[in-house]
Amino acid sequence: MISIKNLTKKFKDLCAVDSLSLDIYEGEIFALLGVNGAGKTTTIRMLSCISRPTSGNAEIDGFSLKKQSAKIKEIINISPQETAIAGNLTVRENMEFIASLYYKDKKIIEEKVKALLKDFSLEDVAKKKAKLLSGGMQRRLSIAMALVSAPKVLFLDEPTLGLDVIARKELWKQIEELKKKMTIILTTHYMEEAEALADRIGIMVKGKLVEVGTVAELKAKTGEEKFEDAFIKIAGGKL
Ligand SMILES: Nc1ncnc2c1ncn2[C@@H]1O[C@H](COP(=O)(O)OP(=O)(O)OP(=O)(O)O)[C@@H](O)[C@H]1O
């Protein structure tokens, strides 16, 4: 579904993403891990056409990131690390606004919004201004907004940041449900989240993708029993 070739992003003399090559298969959940500043968000921003690569390219569903970004924008969506919610609009207005960018028919907009508010347990707060929601509810709203367009590929940058343990597990279930319908690339600092959700994991260190594999493969490679220890070894450059 996604084929990344030598994708690179430089900020002046900092190479935030360094010649990253990777294939992500249709229908999988791929977790991109790495310590703060490893280059995860920068990678996701390039793949979701928010930021232009310095060099390299990727194909998403056969479309070239460099040459066909308009096509790619039609089939992807993103819930960014800093959620893009309009605080002064209500939850429902946020959803309606996003839906109106994709659909003209008022009835369809209403149906989509209604279904997603239900799926993400946001019905009770639909009339609340988004800025008054708790952090966890804002995350849920952000993901619901990304799903309005029924994307083939969904990028989730730290989807469960700041969520309590119950809300996090609830969201895991919802993400697993989505898996049947789309390819998902997520980032997280919670190792148990990557273990619970990801089919495969990629670990970035200083802009470079240093390891890719299943939880079992990465554990075997490092000789660690716990995935967290395997991650620490790889991400800390001790392998
Ligand atoms: N717009 C920018 N201008 C300059 N440097 C940037 C910019 N965006 C990111 N960087 C730098 O690029 C590097 C990678 O940042 P990025 O946000 O991709 O990391 P990350 O892996 O998502 O980290 P975190 O886990 O903290 O979210 C960092 O050193 C960061 O300071």
Ligand SMILES: [Mg+2]
């Ligand atoms: Mg980030």
